[in-house]
Amino acid sequence: xxVGAVRRVGERALLVELPGAAEVAALYGWLRERQAAGxxxxxxxxxxxxxxxxxxxxADVPAVAALLRTARPRAAAAASxxxxxxxxxYDGADLAEVAALWGVSEEAAVQIHTExxxxxxxxGFAPGFGYLTGLPARYEVPRRDTxxxxxxxxxxxxxxxxxxxxxxxxxxxxxxxxxxxxALWDPERExxxxxxxxxxxxxxxxxx
Amino acid sequence: xxxxxxxxxxxxxxxxxxGRRGVAHLGVPRAGALDEPALRAANRLVxxxxxxxxxxTTLGGVALRAVRPVLVAVTGxxxxxxxxxxxxxxxxxxxxxxxxxxEVGAATAGVRGYLAVAGxxxxxxxxxxxxxxxxxxxxxxPLAEGDRLPVGAPPPYRDRADxxxxxxxxxxxxxxxxxxxxxxxxxxxAQARLARDRYRVSPASNRIGLRTEGPAVARTREGxxxxxxMVSGAVQIPPDGQPVVFLADHPTTGGYPVVGVVPAADLAAxxxxxxxxxxxxxxxxxx
Numbered sequence: 001x002x003v004g005a006v007r008r009v010g011e012r013a014l015l016v017e018l019p020g021a022a023e024v025a026a027l028y029g030w031l032r033e034r035q036a037a038g039x040x041x042x043x044x045x046x047x048x049x050x051x052x053x054x055x056x057x058x059a060d061v062p063a064v065a066a067l068l069r070t071a072r073p074r075a076a077a078a079a080s081x082x083x084x085x086x087x088x089x090y091d092g093a094d095l096a097e098v099a100a101l102w103g104v105s106e107e108a109a110v111q112i113h114t115e116x117x118x119x120x121x122x123x124g125f126a127p128g129f130g131y132l133t134g135l136p137a138r139y140e141v142p143r144r145d146t147x148x149x150x151x152x153x154x155x156x157x158x159x160x161x162x163x164x165x166x167x168x169x170x171x172x173x174x175x176x177x178x179x180x181x182x183a184l185w186d187p188e189r190e191x192x193x194x195x196x197x198x199x200x201x202x203x204x205x206x207x208x
Numbered sequence: 209x210x211x212x213x214x215x216x217x218x219x220x221x222x223x224x225x226x227g228r229r230g231v232a233h234l235g236v237p238r239a240g241a242l243d244e245p246a247l248r249a250a251n252r253l254v255x256x257x258x259x260x261x262x263x264x265t266t267l268g269g270v271a272l273r274a275v276r277p278v279l280v281a282v283t284g285x286x287x288x289x290x291x292x293x294x295x296x297x298x299x300x301x302x303x304x305x306x307x308x309x310x311e312v313g314a315a316t317a318g319v320r321g322y323l324a325v326a327g328x329x330x331x332x333x334x335x336x337x338x339x340x341x342x343x344x345x346x347x348x349x350p351l352a353e354g355d356r357l358p359v360g361a362p363p364p365y366r367d368r369a370d371x372x373x374x375x376x377x378x379x380x381x382x383x384x385x386x387x388x389x390x391x392x393x394x395x396x397x398a399q400a401r402l403a404r405d406r407y408r409v410s411p412a413s414n415r416i417g418l419r420t421e422g423p424a425v426a427r428t429r430e431g432x433x434x435x436x437x438m439v440s441g442a443v444q445i446p447p448d449g450q451p452v453v454f455l456a457d458h459p460t461t462g463g464y465p466v467v468g469v470v471p472a473a474d475l476a477a478x479x480x481x482x483x484x485x486x487x488x489x490x491x492x493x494x495x
Contacts, residue, residue, distance in 0.1 A: 010386050049434065054439070123233060123460070127234055127235045127346060187334045187346060192231075
């Protein structure tokens with residue numbers, strides 16, 4: 001693959017545009033490898049998102065822009081991250097509604113959600129909140145019309161093409177399908193975020 | 209280890225250093241002092257490393273009791289400084305005897321004051337920084353009355369500066385702006401107007417962003433972008449058209465288009481601009 005437009009962001013940052021999550025994952029993985037190999041020069045932050053990768057705190061902007069124009073990341077590199085298993089009790093308040101949207105029983109909805117291997121496409125919204133891709137496009141669900149004022153930590157939830165797990169209690173508008181006891185975010189731990197970009201994820205159904 | 213006791217926390221006083229690096233991909237904001245040159249200057253005055261943690265006050269100052277003798281310096285927003293009620297220097301090293309109270313009064317101009325103490329505020333770092341991040345709640349909570357703040361071992365006397373030249377808070381905030389990455393969401397006429405129109409600092413401004421009020425910047429495209437990475441100084445245009453300049457606690461990703469980016473060098477002045485201050489954007493050209 002080749003990268004899309006490379007946009008200037010102020011004096012010290014570049015934003016790379018890509019067609020979608022797979023290309024973002026490939027470029028992000030490629031950039032992390034280049035960074036580890038010392039080939040990027042000083043770059044403070046690499047921030048993947050839905051269709052972009054931001055490079056911030058870039059010491060030599062023209063050199064990095066030139067490197068990006070010749071970048072040929074391999075898509076396979078994206079699928080080599082560590083695997084995290086998330087034991088989940090599927091008893092979320094919106095499970096019935098999600099199952100209805102999918103036109104299946106709740107048991108089948110759990111089957112559908114535990115089937116794929118997911119990958120953390122990017123983080124945002126809150127520290128350690130990963131946006132996981134991997135669910136087939138036909139299972140996209142809308143956000144709730146009215147967000148909840150408080151969603152408990154560990155809630156496994158769906159919105160649009162993404163699955164997310166709330167790392168800490170917060171307001172939220174995603175559809176809650178289950179919960180996990182796994183501590184996804186602990187700033188005192190290394191790694192602080194279990195669901196960092198590039199990490200592969202499997203959900204396993206647990207009894208309550 | 210030394211200690212400072214919080215006698216009066218002021219309206220909003222937080223512990224800040226230069227913030228968290230290399231964690232934006234986890235959704236962690238940078239945080240750190242909004243007026244970074246002022247924190248660096250205060251640290252120089254007491255002989256600290258420039259990135260040592262100090263206190264960032266907001267308009268109303270702070271009062272602290274020294275358990276042991278400490279050397280402090282106050283910079284940023286100009287304000288009266290007293291030690292046990294006696295006038296002391298602003299922008300210079302001040303010795304506070306054991307048991308005495310050092311008080312930073314209400315700012316006479318500007319917004320954010322910085323109090324550095326020799327040895328630095330020695331709370332445990334979180335992800336490599338002692339900064340309070342008010343967006344995600346990482347790091348130490350804002351100061352409350354009765355808090356005890358640990359102070360590190362003072363550095364050698366010889367490293368101290370005597371004076372810290374700092375710009376006065378702005379009567380008019382002039383922010384340079386490099387267009388992009390999403391200037392193409394706005395008509396060329398809207399970009400030109402942004403540079404011509406006058407804005408004012410909104411009272412809703414905070415550590416996340418400097419909100420401005422003025423003529424709405426009209427988009428030529430509807431809807432939201434897919435979330436993308438955000439930088440400090442990014443000027444986001446939300447649906448109401450009122451520009452928001454992202455400051456240290458800004459979210460790492462966002463879905464409103466960024467018309468342009470203000471260089472880091474101009475953000476210290478933005479941190480000191482009071483609500484109502486006139487704001488002008490001037491366009492940077494070229495590469």
